[in-house]
Structures are given as C-alpha cells and as structure tokens.
Amino acid sequence: xxxxxxxxxxxxxIASSNLLSHGIVVASPTYNVINYGATGSGVxxxxxxxxxxxxxxxxxxxxxxxxTLVVPGGKTFKLSPVSFKGPCKSSKIFVQIDGxxxxxxxxxxxxxxxxxxxxxxxxVANLNVHGSGQVDGQGSPWWAGAGALSFFHCxxxxxxxxxxxxxxxxxxxxxxxxxxxxxxxxITAPSTSHNTDGLDISHTNxxxxxDLNIQTGDDCIAINGGSSYITITxxxxxxxxxxxxxxxxxxxxREIVEEVQVRHCTFTGSMNGARxxxxxxGLGYAKNIVFDHITLNAVENPIIIDQFYSAVVAQENxxxxxxxxxxxxxxxxxxxxxxxxITLSCSSGGCSNLILDNIKIESSAPGKTVTASCKNAHxxxxxxxxxxxxxxxxxxxxDGQGSLQWSEAKGFVAAVYLVLFAASSTLLCxxxxxxxxxYNVINYGAxxxxxxxxTQALAFFHCxxxxxxxxxxxxxxxxxxxxxxxxxxxxxxxxITAPGTSPNTDGLDISHTNxxxxxDLNIQTGDDCIAINGNSSYITITxxxxxxxxxxxxxxxxxxxxRDTVEEVQVRNCTxxxxxxxxxxxxxxxxxxxxxxxxxxxxxxNEVKNPIDIDQFYTNVLEQEDAxxxxxxxxxxxxxxxxxxxxxxxITLSCSSVGCSNIILDNIKLTSSTPGRTVTALCKNAHxxxxxxxxxxxxxxx
Numbered sequence: 001x002x003x004x005x006x007x008x009x010x011x012x013x014i015a016s017s018n019l020l021s022h023g024i025v026v027a028s029p030t031y032n033v034i035n036y037g038a039t040g041s042g043v044x045x046x047x048x049x050x051x052x053x054x055x056x057x058x059x060x061x062x063x064x065x066x067x068t069l070v071v072p073g074g075k076t077f078k079l080s081p082v083s084f085k086g087p088c089k090s091s092k093i094f095v096q097i098d099g100x101x102x103x104x105x106x107x108x109x110x111x112x113x114x115x116x117x118x119x120x121x122x123x124v125a126n127l128n129v130h131g132s133g134q135v136d137g138q139g140s141p142w143w144a145g146a147g148a149l150s151f152f153h154c155x156x157x158x159x160x161x162x163x164x165x166x167x168x169x170x171x172x173x174x175x176x177x178x179x180x181x182x183x184x185x186x187i188t189a190p191s192t193s194h195n196t197d198g199l200d201i202s203h204t205n206x207x208x209x210x211d212l213n214i215q216t217g218d219d220c221i222a223i224n225g226g227s228s229y230i231t232i233t234x235x236x237x238x239x240x241x242x243x244x245x246x247x248x249x250x251x252x253x254r255e256i257v258e259e260v261q262v263r264h265c266t267f268t269g270s271m272n273g274a275r276x277x278x279x280x281x282g283l284g285y286a287k288n289i290v291f292d293h294i295t296l297n298a299v300e301n302p303i304i305i306d307q308f309y310s311a312v313v314a315q316e317n318x319x320x321x322x323x324x325x326x327x328x329x330x331x332x333x334x335x336x337x338x339x340x341x342i343t344l345s346c347s348s349g350g351c352s353n354l355i356l357d358n359i360k361i362e363s364s365a366p367g368k369t370v371t372a373s374c375k376n377a378h379x380x381x382x383x384x385x386x387x388x389x390x391x392x393x394x395x396x397x398x399d400g401q402g403s404l405q406w407s408e409a410k411g412f413v414a415a416v417y418l419v420l421f422a423a424s425s426t427l428l429c430x431x432x433x434x435x436x437x438x439y440n441v442i443n444y445g446a447x448x449x450x451x452x453x454x455t456q457a458l459a460f461f462h463c464x465x466x467x468x469x470x471x472x473x474x475x476x477x478x479x480x481x482x483x484x485x486x487x488x489x490x491x492x493x494x495x496i497t498a499p500g501t502s503p504n505t506d507g508l509d510i511s512h513t514n515x516x517x518x519x520d521l522n523i524q525t526g527d528d529c530i531a532i533n534g535n536s537s538y539i540t541i542t543x544x545x546x547x548x549x550x551x552x553x554x555x556x557x558x559x560x561x562x563r564d565t566v567e568e569v570q571v572r573n574c575t576x577x578x579x580x581x582x583x584x585x586x587x588x589x590x591x592x593x594x595x596x597x598x599x600x601x602x603x604x605x606n607e608v609k610n611p612i613d614i615d616q617f618y619t620n621v622l623e624q625e626d627a628x629x630x631x632x633x634x635x636x637x638x639x640x641x642x643x644x645x646x647x648x649x650x651i652t653l654s655c656s657s658v659g660c661s662n663i664i665l666d667n668i669k670l671t672s673s674t675p676g677r678t679v680t681a682l683c684k685n686a687h688x689x690x691x692x693x694x695x696x697x698x699x700x701x702x
Contacts, residue, residue, distance in 0.1 A: 027064075027065070028064060028065030028066055028067065028068060029060055029064050029065065029067045029068070030067070030069075030070050031053045031054075031056050031057045031060075031069050031070065032053070032070040032072060033046065033049050033050050033069070033070065033071055033072075033077065034049075034075075035053075036049040036050075036052040036053045037052070038050065038053075038077055040072070040074075040075025040076060040077050041075075041076070041078075042075075042076035042077070042078055042100075042102060043078065044078065045078055045079070045080055046077045046078060046079060047080045047082050050069075050077070050079060050082060050084075053069050054069060054084045057069040057088070057093060057095075058084070058085075058088035058089070058090075058093065058124070059088070059089055060088075060089060060090050061089045061090060062089065062090030062091055062092065066090055066091075066092035066094055067093060067094070068094035068096055069093075069094070069095045069096070070096050070098075071095075071096065071097045071098060071099045071101070071131070071133060072098055072099055073098035073099050073132065073133065074099065075099045075100070076100040076101075076102055077099055077100065077101050077102070078102050078103075079101055079102070079103065079118070079119065080104060080109060080110075080112075081110055081111070081117070081118050081119075082118075082119060082120070083120040083121075084119075084120065084121045084122070084124070085120075085121075085122045085124075086121075086122065086124035086125065086127075087123050087125065088124055088125070091126060092126040092128065093124055093126065093127050093128070094128045094129075094130070095127070095128070095129045095130070096130060096131045097129065097130070097131035097133035097135070097162060098131045100134040100135075100136060101119070101133065101134070101135050101136065102136045102138060103118050103136065103137045103138045103139075103148065103168075104138070105138050106141060107141060107145060107168075110145065110146050110168075112657065116146050116150075116169075116561050116589070116590030117147040117148065117150035117170075117173060117590075118137060118148050118149070118167075119135070119148065119149045119150070120150045120151075121150070121151050121154060122153060122154070122630075123152070123153045123154070124154050125154070125155040125156065126155065126156045127151075127154050127156075127157050127158070128157075128158040129157075129160075129162075130158065130159070130160045130161045130162070131162060132161055133162055133163070134162065134163045134164075134165065135149055135162055135163070135165070135171075136165050136166055137164075137165070137166050137167035137168055137171070138166055138168075139166045139167050139168030139169070139189070139193065139196065140166060140190075140193075145168030145169055146168055146169055146590075147167060147168070147169040147170040147171070147173050147200075148168070148169075148170070148171050148172070149164065149167075149171065149172050150170075150172075150173040150174075151172075151173070151175070151177055152175050152176050152177075152630070153176040153177065154174075154177045154180070155177065155179055155180075156178075156179040156180055157177055157179070157180035157181075157182075158180060158181050158182075159172070159181075159182045159183075159185070160181070160182070160183045160184045160185065161184050161185070162185055162186075163185070163186045163187075163188075164186070164188075164198075165187075165188050166188075166189050166196075167196055168196075169195050169196060169197075170195070170196070170197040170199075170200040171189070171196060171197065171198050171199070171216065172185075172187070172198065172199050172200070173201075173202075174199070174200070174201050174202070174207070175201075175202045175563050175592060176202075176203045176204065176563050176592065176593075177203075177204045177205075177207070178204065178205050178206055179205075179206045179207070180207050181207075181208045181209075181210075182199065182207065182208070182209045182212070183208075183212070184211045184212070185211075185214075186212075187199070187212065187213070187214045187216060187220075188214075188215045188216065189215070189216040189217055190217055191215075191216075191217050191240070192217055193216065193217030193218075194217055194218065195218050196216045196217045196218050197216065197218045197219045197220075197221075197222050198212070198214035198216045198218075198219065198220045198221060198240065199212070199214070199220070199221045199222070200219070200221075200222045200224065201221070201222065201223050201224060201227050201230065202225060202226055202562075202563065203224075203225070203226035203227060203563050204226070204227050205227065205229050206228075206229045207227075207229070207231070208231050209221065209230070209231065209232045209235065210231075210232070210233045210234050211233075211234045211235075212234075212235045212236070213235075213236045214235065214236065214237050214238075214240060215237075215238060215239055217239070217240070218240065218241050219241045219242065219243070219244045220235065220237035220238070220240040220242060220243055220270070221235065221237075221244070222246070223243075223245050223246070223257055223260055224246065224247075224257070225248055225253070225254075225255025225256060225257065225284065226255065226257075226563075227257050227260075228256075228257065228258045228259045228260075229259045229260075230259070230260045231260075231261045231263075232260075232261065232262045232263070232265065233261075233263045233264050234264050234265065235262075235266075236265070236266045237265065237266070237267050237268070237270050238266075238267050238268035238269045238270035238297070238299075239268075239269050239271075240270045240271070241270065241271045241272050242267060242270050242272030242274065242299075242301075243265065243267075243273075243275065243291075244272065244277055245257050245275070245277070245286050246275075246277040246286065247277045247278060247309050248278045248279065248282060248286060248322045249279040249280075249281065249282010249283060249321070249322040250279045250282060250560075251279075251281075251282075251559075252281045252282060252283070253282055253283065253284075253511075253562075254282070254283035254284045254461075254484050254485055254511065254512050255282065255283070255284040255322070256284045256285050256286070257285075257286045257287075257289075258286070258288045258289075259288050259289075260288070260289045261289075261290045261292070262274065262289075262291045262292070263290070263291075263292045263293050264292075264293045265293075265294055265295070266294075266295040266296075266297070267294070267295070267296050267297065267299045267302070267334075268297040268298070268299075269298050269299070270299050271299075271300050271301065272299065272301045272304055273291075273296055273299045273301065273303060273332075274291035274302070274303050274304070274329060274332075275301070275304045275305075276289070276304070276305045276306070276324055276327065277304075277305075277306045277307075277309040278306070278307045278309060278322035278324065278347075279309050279310055279322070280307070280308060280309075280310055280347070282321060282322045283321050283322065283485065284322050284323070285323040285324070285325065286322065286323075286325075286327075287323070287324070287325045287326045288326045289326070289327045290327075290328045290330070291303075291327075291328065291329050291330070291332075292328065292330045292331055293330075293331045294329075294331065294332045294333070294334075295333055296332065296334025296335055296336065296361060297334055297335060297364075298335050298336075298337040298364040299334070299335070299336060299337060300336070300337045300338045301336075301341075301343060302332065302334070302336050302341050302342070302361050303329050303341065303342045303343070303344075303356075303361075304342075304343040304344075304345075305324060305327070305343065305345060305346060305351060305354075305377070306345050307322070307324065307345060307347040307351070308345060321347075321349060321461075323352075324346065324352070324354075325351065325352040325353050326352075326353045327353070327354050328355045329354075329355070329356045329357075329359065330355070330356070330357045330358055330359070331359070332358075332359040332361055333360055333361075334361060334362075335361065335362055335364035336361050336363055336364060336370045337364050338370075339363070339368070339370055339371060340371055340372070340373055341361040341363075341370040341371070341386055342356070342361070342371075342372035342386065342388060343372075344372075344373070344374045344377035344390075345374075345375045345377075346374075346376040346377050347376060348376060349376070350376040350378055350392075351376065351377045351378060351379070352378045352379070353379055354377055354379030354380075354391065356380070356381040356382070356384045356391070357381070357382045357383060357384065358383045358384075359381075359383070359384040359385060360384075360385045361385060361386065362385070369386070370386050371386050372386045372387065372388040372389075372390065372391075373390065374388065374390030374391050374392070375390075376392075377390070377391055377392060378391070378392045378393070379391055379392075380393070457473060457476035457477075457478070457479070457480050458473065458476075458480065458481050458482070459479075459481070459482040459483075459484070460481075460482070460483050460486060461485050461486070462484075462485040462486065463483075463485075463486045463489065464486070464487055464488055464489075465487075465488040465489055466486055466490075466491075467489060467491075468489075468490075468491050468492075468494070469490070469491070469492045469493045469494065470494070471494055471495075472495040472496075472497070473495070473497070473507075474496075474497050474498065475497070475498050475499075475502075475505075476498065476505055477505075479504070479506045479507075479508075480496045480498070480505060480506065480508070480525065481494075481496070481507065481508050481509065482509045482510075482511075483508070483510050483513050483516070484512050484513060485511075486516070487513070488516070489515070489516050489517070490516075490517045490518075490519075491508065491516065491517070491519075491521070492517075492518070492519050492520050493519075493520045494521045494522070494523075495521075495522045495523075496508070496521065496522070496523045496524070496525060496529075497523075497524045497525065498524070498525040498526050500525075500526055500548035500549070501526055502525065502527075503526055504526070504527050505525045505527050506525065506527045506528045506529075506530075506531050507521070507523035507525045507527075507528070507529045507530060507546075507549065508521070508523070508529070508530045508531070509530075509531045510530070510531065510532050510533060510536050510539065511533035511535065512535045512536065513536050514536065514537045514538050514539075515537075515538045516536075516538070516540070517540050518530065518539070518541045518542070518544065519540075519541070519542045519543045519544070520542075520543045520544075521543075521544045522544075522545045523544065523545065523546050523549060524546075524547060526548070526549070527549065528549065528550045528552070529544065529546035529547075529549040529550070529551060529552055529579070530544065530546075530552045530553070531553045532552075532554050532555070532566055532569055533555065533557070533564065533566070534557055534562070534563075534564025534565060534566065534593065535565055535566075536566050536569075537565075537566065537567045537568045538568045538569075539568070539569045539570070540569075540570045540572075541569075541570065541571045541572070541574065542571075542572045542573050542574070543574070544571075544575075545574070545575045545577065546574065546575070546576050546577070546579055547575075547576050547577035547578045547608075548577075548578050548579055548580075549579045550579065550580045550584070551576060551579050551580065551581030551582050551583065551613075552571055552574065552576075552582070552583060552584065552600075553581065553586055554566050554569060554584070554585045554586070554595050554598060555584075555586040555587055555595065555618070556586040556587060556588055556618050557586070557587045557588065557591060557593055557595060557631045558587050558589075558591015558592060558593060558630065558631040559588045559591060560588070560591075561590045561591055561592075562591055563591070563592040563593045564591065564592075564631065565593045565594050565595075566596075566598070567594070567595070567596050567597045568597050569597070569598045570598075570599045570601070571598075571599065571600045571601070572599070572600075572601045572602050573601075573602045573603075574602075574603055574604070575603075575604045575606070576603070576605045576606065576608045576611070576643075577606045577607070577608075578606065578607050578646075579605075579608050579609070580609050580610065581608065581609065581610045581613050582600075582603060582605045582610065582613070582641075583600035583603060583611070583613070583638060583641075584610065584613045584614075584615070585598070585614045585615070585633060585636065586613075586614075586615045586616075586618040587615070587616045587618060587631035587656075588618050589616075589617060589618075589656065590630065591630055591631045592630040592631060593632070594632040595632075595634075595636075596632070596633070596634045596635045596636075597635045598635070598636045599637045599639075600612075600638050600639070601637070601638075601639045601640050602640040603638075603640065603642075603643075604641075604642060604643045605641065605644060605670065606643055606644060606673075607644055607645075607646040607673040608643070608644070608645060608646060609645070609646045609647045610645075610649070610650075610652060611641065611645050611650050611670050612638055612641065612650065612652065612653075612665075612670075613651075613652045613654075614633060614636070614652065614653045614654060614655060614660060614663075614686070615652070615654050616631070616633065616654060616655050616656040616658075616660070617654060630656075630658060632658060632661075633655065633660040633661075633663075634661040634662050635661075635662045636662070636663050636688075637666070638663075638664070638665045638668060639665070639666045639667055639668070640667050640668075641667075641668040641669065641670060642668075642669050642670075643669075643670060643671075644670070644671055644673035645670050645671070645672060645679045646673050647679075648677065648679055648680060649679065649680055649682055650670040650679035650680070650681065650695055651665070651668075651670070651680075651681035651697060652681075652682050653681075653682065653683045653684065653697075653700065654683075654686075655684055655685040655686050656685065657685060658685075659685040659686070659687055660685065660686045660687060660688070661687045662687065662688055663687065663689075664688055664689055664690075665689070665693045665697060665700075666690070666692060667691075667692045667693075668690075668692070668693040669694045670694060670695065671694070678695070679695050680695050681696065681697040681699075682699075683697060683699040683700050686699075686700055687700070687701040687702070688701075689702070
C-alpha cells in the first residue's frame with residue numbers, strides 16, 4: 001500500500017473478544033541471548049552469548065524504543081564472572097530475566113571477578129532489571145567469597161521481581177548510584193552463611209526500597225558510608241542480622257550516613273532488628289535516621305546502637321569518633337529473644353538526641369522480663385517498655401571546650417596558639433586547646449615531660465584553610481600527620497623523621513580533603529612520605545625531599561571493595577633519595593572509583609627502587625592476585641624525570657584487566673645506579689604514549 005492510513009477502525013463483531021491494548025507502536029527492539037548462542041542447558045558456559053547480546057543492547061540508540069536484553073524462562077544459564085558496562089546509547093535500558101542464572105559451582109570458576117562480584121552492571125543510566133527469574137550464586141562451597149550481583153554508578157536504577165539465592169557474599173551490592181527503586185525481591189541463603197548480606201548499599205543517594213523478603217546469614221540490608229536519602233518500607237527480615245546503618249569508620253575511615261527512613265518492617269528470628277554500628281577510631285556521622293512501625297518476632301537485639309563494633313579486643317575502650325545523632329525509634333511492637341531488648345552503647349563522645357516513643361517490647365519467653373542498657377546515650381524515652389532510665393537527658397555532644405580527641409567536636413576553634421617556652425619541652429597532645437588569644441600551656445598545668453603518647457601523632461579533621469608550618473615531627477607510632485575532611489590550606493617547611501624500618505609511619509596522610517598546597521617538606525620515614533587517599537582532589541605538592549620512605553603515593557585506593565576517588569593532583573620539583581618508590585599509584589583489587597588527572601613533573605630520583613610505579617594489584621591476599629581492580633586510572637602524566645634506579649626495572653605500569661588509559665611519559669631519563677647496568681620498563685594493560693623516554697616503553701599500548 002502506498003501512502004499512509006489516516007484512520008484505523010477496529011470493529012469487533014464477536015462479543016467474547018477482548019482487546020488488551022497498549023497502543024499502536026513500533027515494537028521496541030529485543031536482544032534474546034538464545035539468538036547469540038546461549039544454550040540455557042545449565043552446563044555450557046553462556047557468558048560470551050550474554051556479552052554479545054549486551055553489546056548490541058547497550059549499543060542500540062533507542063530510536064525504535066528502549067532496547068531489552070531478554071533472558072527467556074524455562075532455561076538455566078551458566079555464567080562466568082562478567083561485567084555489563086555502559087554508558088549505553090539509549091536513554092533507557094531494560095534487562096528481562098525470566099530464566100535462571102547460575103554461577104560457577106566452585107571458587108576456581110570465579111577468577112577474574114570485576115570489583116569482587118560475579119555479575120556487574122556499571123555506568124548504565126536508567127537501567128531496569130526485572131523478571132520472574134532466579135539469580136543463584138551457588139555460594140555454599142565458600143561463604144564469604146565474592147558477591148553475586150553489583151551495580152556501580154547507575155542512575156535511576158530499577159530492580160524488581162527476581163529471586164536471589166545463595167550468594168557467596170553480598171547478594172546485591174549498590175555503590176555510587178543516585179536515584180532508583182528496589183522492589184518485590186526474594187533473597188535467601190542459610191542463616192549460617194557468613195557475610196551474605198541481602199542488600200549492601202554504599203555511596204548511594206535517593207534510593208527507594210520496598211516489599212522485600214530477605215532470609216540470609218548477615219545483614220538483611222546494610223547502609224554503608226556515603227549514603228543518604230534511603231527509604232525502606234515493607235521489608236520482611238529473618239533470619240539475618242537486621243537492617244543496619246554501617247558498619248561505619250572501619251580502619252579510621254571517615255564515613256557518613258544521613259536521611260534514612262525504615263518503616264513498616266518486620267523482623268522474625270533475626271539477630272538484630274534496628275541497628276547502628278560504628279568502629280572505634282573512625283570518623284564521620286550517622287544522623288537523621290528513623291525506625292518507625294517495626295514488628296519484632298523473637299529478635300535477639302530489637303534496638304541496638306553499638307559504637308564498639310570491632311573484633312579487636314584491644315580496641316574495646318577506644319572511642320568512636322563517628323557521631324550518632326537525631327535517631328528516632330518509634331512504634332515498635334513485638335518480642336525479644338534476649339533479656340536486653342534495647343542497647344544504646346555509645347562511645348565517650350556520646351550519641352545525641354535519641355528519641356524512643358511508643359515502644360512495647362516483651363520477652364519471647366513467657367513470664368520473663370526484658371531490660372534496656374545505655375552508655376553515653378542522650379535523649380528521651382516516652383511510653384516505652386522496657387523503660388530506659390539510663391538514657392541521659394539533653395542533647396549530649398561536645399561544646400568545643402575542654403579536653404577532646406582530635407575528632408568531630410561540636411564546637412570549633414577559631415584560632416589556636418600553643419606557646420612553648422621551654423625548649424626542651426615536648427607536647428604530645430590528646431586535646432584541642434581553644435583560645436581566643438595567646439595562652440601558655442605551662443600555666444594551665446602542662447608538664448612537658450613527653451611521657452604521654454597516642455597511636456597517631458597529629459591529626460586535623462574538618463579544618464577549613466588549615467596552615468601548618470615550621471615544625472619538626474619525629475618518631476610517630478603511626479602516621480606523623482593526618483589530614484581528613486579538610487578544605488583549603490597550606491602545609492609547608494616541615495621536617496618529618498622516623499627510621500626507615502618503622503612500618504606505617506607515613507609522613508603526611510591525606511584523605512577526604514580538597515585544595516591543599518604542600519611545599520618545602522623534608523621527609524625521612526618508614527612508609528609513604530606523602531599518601532593521597534580516597535576522595536581527595538586539587539592537591540599540589542612541590543619542593544618535597546623524600547627518602548628513606550615509600551615515595552609519594554596516590555592511594556592505596558579501593559581497599560576491601562570500597563569506592564575511592566582522587567583527581568587533580570600535581571607533584572612537581574620533588575626529589576627522592578634511596579626510597580622504595582618514587583611516583584606511585586596503588587589500587588586494590590575488587591575496589592571501585594578512579595584516579596585521574598594526575599601529574600608528576602620535574603622529578604629527581606636518586607637510587608630509588610621503583611621510580612615510576614602503577615600497581616593495581618596492591619594486596620596481601622594471595623588469592624586475589626588475579627582479581628581485577630575496578631579503580632580506573634586515567635590521564636596520568638610523568639614528565640621531566642632525571643635520575644637513577646636502584647632496581648633493574650625502573651618503570652612499572654601494572655594495570656588490571658580494566659586497564660589504565662592515557663598514560664603519558666615524556667622527557668624521562670632513568671639510568672641504573674649501578675655503573676654499566678641497564679634498566680627496563682614493564683607494562684600490563686597500560687594505554688598511552690612515551691616520547692623521549694629512557695628506558696623505552698615499547699609495550700605501552702596505543
């Protein structure tokens with residue numbers, strides 16, 4: 001027929017006919033994995049068929065409608081670890097899973113996991129994964145292994161309808177995402193399966209979670225650092241470890257969680273109900289959190305705040321600097337399987353503004369009573385059974401005066417002047433001295449005998465436009481100077497010294513900090529002279545002399561699967577003498593994030609073991625040697641290097657299977673510190689260019 005039809009009339013003469021109309025549209029394109037060679041036998045490896053189908057789905061422009069990758073029902077598809085990466089051309093992408101996906105049945109089949117997960121979706125906007133199918137991690141041979149399904153950096157994610165079973169670790173991980181809905185899922189694993197969180201969330205905002213049934217061996221839902229505006233409703237949890245905020249602050253990290261609402265949820269036989277857990281020595285905060293209309297059936301710890309969350313007995317009395325505040329527990333009904341139904345165990349910094357209202361928790365054992373326990377908890381309890389007389393009135397927290405740890409004091413110090421008149425005196429400070437003018441600490445009882453000590457010598461947290469200069473720092477048990485959560489500032493004219501054999505004695509350790517100018521430092525220590533850790537940017541380093549030590553390092557990044565970012569770093573006119581490394585970038589396997597826009601320029605190495613080093617296999621865990629790092633390294637420039645290498649390999653660019661991109665080497669002359677010997681370069685998955693470079697780098701990929 002030529003031309004076109006202006007009108008269509010459908011005349012139905014048979015009364016029993018039914019028209020279920022979605023409109024008259026051109027069918028959206030579908031990409032069925034069967035058409036790409038998948039057998040669905042449950043025996044054959046169908047990974048490559050899925051990769052090909054994803055390539056066409058993601059590459060579809062969406063001009064004929066949003067494309068859909070189809071996994072048909074009635075079949076079982078065995079997949080090796082695989083990543084489905086964007087960005088995709090279409091503004092929306094659908095993945096319809098009606099069949100069963102099964103993982104390799106033995107740990108050996110999981111080699112090459114990207115970011116520690118079997119199935120990964122990354123950098124896909126408006127992704128909708130749905131269906132009636134099953135995702136089986138086959139984790140029983142190795143609980144606490146790798147995760148099953150992960151979403152990284154997905155905007156407006158939708159996940160619904162599936163049944164997730166027996167992941168070796170987290171069933172579903174969501175990291176670095178913004179916006180989305182997770183709904184109508186079933187997640188099951190044995191109660192004895194370790195670390196098999198149902199849903200693990202980190203660095204994610206604006207997520208709506210509802211109508212989930214979770215039975216597993218760890219947290220039903222864990223909300224980790226860098227997450228906010230998370231809403232959870234109508235979740236059934238148990239067995240499992242409850243719905244948890246955290247853990248936060250592990251290994252001294254700074255982590256924040258805020259604006260979380262958990263409502264109309266049921267816990268049955270779980271270890272915990274509503275839980276907040278933080279590590280000692282950590283930083284950050286958990287605030288503006290609501291647990292409301294919660295039903296409990298024989299739960300061991302129905303309400304629990306634990307700020308002493310650590311397996312290290314020696315840290316039992318260490319204070320947590322993760323501030324917990326503005327937490328509401330309201331409308332709880334049900335039973336406790338333990339005698340202590342409410343536990344509010346806060347560090348010396350205290351938890352503030354905890355509100356308990358309209359709570360009735362009884363023992364699951366007839367005739368027994370339950371109690372509440374508090375430690376440094378401030379707030380109020382009304383209409384609450386069991387009663388909470390131990391809850392301290394008032395908001396709690398610090399007032400910015402007196403003796404505080406270097407942590408998140410509520411007050412602030414406008415100016416601090418420490419005047420030490422006795423030249424022989426040593427100040428090892430545990431406190432913040434707030435002074436509007438100049439005060440001599442000797443007049444306030446300081447002895448200056450150098451007896452007191454701490455794990456970490458000097459730390460600055462959340463300081464704006466910090467200036468530190470002129471001091472000599474010696475023999476710290478750990479980092480000499482730590483800077484975290486700061487913005488703006490100058491660090492200059494310092495001497496930092498410790499034996500070359502002293503482990504973990506970084507000269508300057510930087511994290512979560514921006515716009516910092518560092519110049520004219522002389523650092524001789526047993527670890528990194530300067531370490532630039534996650535979530536730091538616009539760091540300028542000039543005129544630093546390093547050695548002995550481990551060089552100037554970006555990282556390590558991505559430890560324990562975390563997401564870390566570092567960008568806009570410039571290291572110029574620095575000298576390395578007898579150090580283990582010179583210019584180094586180090587990332588862990590299974591981590592995520594990026595290190596980009598980094599410059600090392602006009603560098604003088606003298607007998608340095610690794611003058612130029614990118615190491616994306618930074619771990620002490622041997623079984624992870626082949627795991628890919630999801631930390632993306634790109635736009636790194638090495639220029640103007642002149643000096644000597646103490647090892648035969650002067651340049652090492654060891655990148656994961658993800659690869660390093662746009663690595664530029666220019667005007668480099670590195671020779672051996674041993675006369676007559678030559679030096680070489682090693683590359684693995686490194687892309688970029690090398691000009692006027694000695695040693696030559698022929699294996700650098702274009």
